[in-house]
Amino acid sequence: MSMFGGGFGGPGAGPGSAPMGGLGGIGVNRGGGRQVGAGEGLPFAGIPAELMAGVAKLERSEPDHAEPADTFTHQPPRTGPLTMVSLIRGHGRTFAVAVALVIVETLLLQAGPLLVQIGIDHGIVPRDFDIVLLAAGLFAASVIAGWAASGARMRQTGRLAADTMRDLRVRVFAQLQRLSMDYYTREKAGVIMTRMTSDVEALQQLFQEGLAQFAVQGLTMVVVTVVLFSYNVQLASITLFLVVPLLLVASLWFRKASDVGYRRQRDTIGAMFSDLSENLYGVRVITAHNRQERNTAAHRAVVGAYRDANDFTGHINAIYGPGTSVIGMLGLAALLLIGGNMVLDGDLRIGELTAFVLYLNAFFAPVQQLVQLYTNYQQGRAAVLKLRELLAAAPTVPETPQAQPLPRVRGEIVFSGVTFGYEPGRPVLRDVELRIAPGETLAVVGPTGAGKSTLAKLVTRLHDPDSGRILIDGVDLRSVTLASLRRQIGVVPQEPFMFVGSLRDNIAFARPEATDDEIWSAVDAVGLRELVERTQLGLDAPLHERGQSVSSGQRQLLALARAFLAQPRVVVLDEATSNLDLRSELLVERALDRLLDGRTALLIAHRLSTAMRADRIIVVDASGILESGSHAELVATGGHYAGMYATWSART
Numbered sequence: 001m002s003m004f005g006g007g008f009g010g011p012g013a014g015p016g017s018a019p020m021g022g023l024g025g026i027g028v029n030r031g032g033g034r035q036v037g038a039g040e041g042l043p044f045a046g047i048p049a050e051l052m053a054g055v056a057k058l059e060r061s062e063p064d065h066a067e068p069a070d071t072f073t074h075q076p077p078r079t080g081p082l083t084m085v086s087l088i089r090g091h092g093r094t095f096a097v098a099v100a101l102v103i104v105e106t107l108l109l110q111a112g113p114l115l116v117q118i119g120i121d122h123g124i125v126p127r128d129f130d131i132v133l134l135a136a137g138l139f140a141a142s143v144i145a146g147w148a149a150s151g152a153r154m155r156q157t158g159r160l161a162a163d164t165m166r167d168l169r170v171r172v173f174a175q176l177q178r179l180s181m182d183y184y185t186r187e188k189a190g191v192i193m194t195r196m197t198s199d200v201e202a203l204q205q206l207f208q209e210g211l212a213q214f215a216v217q218g219l220t221m222v223v224v225t226v227v228l229f230s231y232n233v234q235l236a237s238i239t240l241f242l243v244v245p246l247l248l249v250a251s252l253w254f255r256k257a258s259d260v261g262y263r264r265q266r267d268t269i270g271a272m273f274s275d276l277s278e279n280l281y282g283v284r285v286i287t288a289h290n291r292q293e294r295n296t297a298a299h300r301a302v303v304g305a306y307r308d309a310n311d312f313t314g315h316i317n318a319i320y321g322p323g324t325s326v327i328g329m330l331g332l333a334a335l336l337l338i339g340g341n342m343v344l345d346g347d348l349r350i351g352e353l354t355a356f357v358l359y360l361n362a363f364f365a366p367v368q369q370l371v372q373l374y375t376n377y378q379q380g381r382a383a384v385l386k387l388r389e390l391l392a393a394a395p396t397v398p399e400t401p402q403a404q405p406l407p408r409v410r411g412e413i414v415f416s417g418v419t420f421g422y423e424p425g426r427p428v429l430r431d432v433e434l435r436i437a438p439g440e441t442l443a444v445v446g447p448t449g450a451g452k453s454t455l456a457k458l459v460t461r462l463h464d465p466d467s468g469r470i471l472i473d474g475v476d477l478r479s480v481t482l483a484s485l486r487r488q489i490g491v492v493p494q495e496p497f498m499f500v501g502s503l504r505d506n507i508a509f510a511r512p513e514a515t516d517d518e519i520w521s522a523v524d525a526v527g528l529r530e531l532v533e534r535t536q537l538g539l540d541a542p543l544h545e546r547g548q549s550v551s552s553g554q555r556q557l558l559a560l561a562r563a564f565l566a567q568p569r570v571v572v573l574d575e576a577t578s579n580l581d582l583r584s585e586l587l588v589e590r591a592l593d594r595l596l597d598g599r600t601a602l603l604i605a606h607r608l609s610t611a612m613r614a615d616r617i618i619v620v621d622a623s624g625i626l627e628s629g630s631h632a633e634l635v636a637t638g639g640h641y642a643g644m645y646a647t648w649s650a651r652t
């Protein structure tokens with residue numbers, strides 16, 4: 001796509017493109033083509049009139065979400081480590097109601113066998129129909145009441161899960177915004193995604209059903225044991241003695257095996273997400289280099305490991321589930337033999353034996369469920385541990401509690417004895433001494449990997465020096481609040497990033513409150529007016545994810561407009577290495593002049609044509625700053641820069 005030929009349309013976009021591919025179809029009128037009305041070609045643009053009434057009704061029934069309590073600050077909240085209890089704190093009422101309902105639910109569920117026993121012993125045996133009727137009626141009533149209690153309990157635990165998980169997600173998201181760049185170099189995006197997906201979901205499931213079921217089943221076992229002993233101590237002791245040890249052994253085995261299985265599942269799901277996210281981010285490179293087949297095979301291996309992990313869990317479940325059933329059934333057979341004998345001897349009533357059989361059944365169901373729930377609990381616990389680790393990670397570029405807002409600066413930047421490396425023991429910058437005067441444009445040139453971009457990253461405090469200080473107007477960067485610092489430093493990165501949203505959102509990214517007039521003057525400053533006006537939606541024209549629907553030159557100009565709108569005192573510009581055609585280069589250079597006018601600037605220059613325009617140029621290599629001076633001075637000195645310039649001039 002030529003730089004100014006197609007607007008923000010992107011491939012396949014424009015009038016008549018299919019709705020799903022048509023985000024870019026924003027009404028660019030190409031060479032006398034059909035004029036497209038606002039919204040046409042956009043998915044979901046506009047609601048048909050006949051559906052409006054329904055939508056309005058739906059909107060009225062939507063819950064009104066208040067402002068979130070957890071607003072962003074650079075200071076991590078002092079909430080203590082994440083635990084399950086800490087998650088519930090703040091939702092105490094919902095939790096208390098849920099606990100009460102769990103107790104009611106359990107008692108009602110276990111009323112059945114007791115009523116059967118009463119019906120048999122006091123109704124059927126003495127042939128008293130009224131008692132039979134009463135027992136049956138109460139049984140039915142208890143079932144209905146149990147159903148209502150279960151429903152109410154589920155509603156409560158569902159709400160508890162939804163509320164706590166919303167809080168947790170916001171808290172984790174805020175922490176992700178707070179963490180420094182080194183965290184993102186270390187951690188894979190895919191693994192971070194699993195924190196917010198499978199980990200939070202595991203916890204959600206646990207809060208919604210797991211914990212309540214745990215309580216219901218655990219309580220059931222206690223209630224049943226008490227009831228069994230109250231009926232007949234001897235029979236209860238014998239039966240439980242026969243089955244409990246066997247169950248215990250099986251359950252301990254299952255717990256150990258499922259520990260292994262779950263760990264495998266967790267690790268493999270992380271690997272799967274990482275591979276998926278890398279492939280999605282790199283899809284263009286993958287396509288261009290014909291890596292689809294290899295990458296599919298590699299993904300198959302990763303997915304295969306996940307499949308094996310699931311298979312393993314399935315396998316142990318298949319042994320444990322039916323195994324405990326068999327133990328339970330054998331227990332029932334023993335009960336029939338021993339209890340039947342007691343009934344024959346007159347030591348036990350027939351109704352009591354029936355209740356025993358029913359209760360013993362009720363005893364086994366929870367055991368199986370409890371162990372299954374153990375996996376759920378374990379997933380939740382592992383999720384809490386992982387999330388706790390994430391929430392406890394301290395930003396390596398912290399804002400001290402004593403940090404003061406940086407007043408409006410003149411823009412003097414000083415590097416004083418700055419040493420910095422991304423990895424310990426491997427410094428990229430060594431003892432750098434550098435001063436940029438207010439209003440001065442300093443260009444940095446040097447071989448690739450020399451540490452030029454690193455200088456830029458240090459000025460914006462994406463990293464802090466290992467030793468030495470960086471001062472702005474004489475103030476150490478570390479002693480001012482991050483927001484006040486970054487508000488005064490405009491950054492144009494090497495690879496500008498655009499977000500899904502409109503042009504307006506993207507240009508006003510650093511100052512969302514900017515007026516349209518201000519946005520238009522930024523657009524003018526970078527010479528994009530013609531292009532924006534050519535789209536039917538103007539500033540509302542949408543951009544695709546990562547700005548894929550604009551050319552790299554347009555992305556650079558938009559990034560310049562973004563920095564321009566922010567009106568920073570200091571500009572840090574990491575020049576894009578991509579080559580632009582002459583006209584676009586001219587536009588970028590003109591935009592640059594407007595942006596740098598009257599501001600201090602640190603320019604990481606990849607083109608000598610850019611460097612030449614600076615007030616001063618420094619030449620760096622891995623050993624540090626080699627030369628410093630204006631273009632004319634450096635050329636006259638006949639050093640490294642003069643050599644670079646001679647080569648460049650000969651080529652152009």
Ligand SMILES: Nc1ncnc2c1ncn2[C@@H]1O[C@H](COP(=O)(O)OP(=O)(O)OP(=O)(O)O)[C@@H](O)[C@H]1O
Pocket residue numbers: 185422423428447448449450451452453454455
């Ligand atoms: N996040 C990182 N983690 C570890 N090492 C890094 C990281 N970023 C950069 N480096 C290393 O630091 C060194 C300097 O990188 P830097 O990006 O500052 O170079 P540069 O001079 O800007 O190069 P270029 O001209 O190619 O942009 C390089 O050797 C690079 O490998």
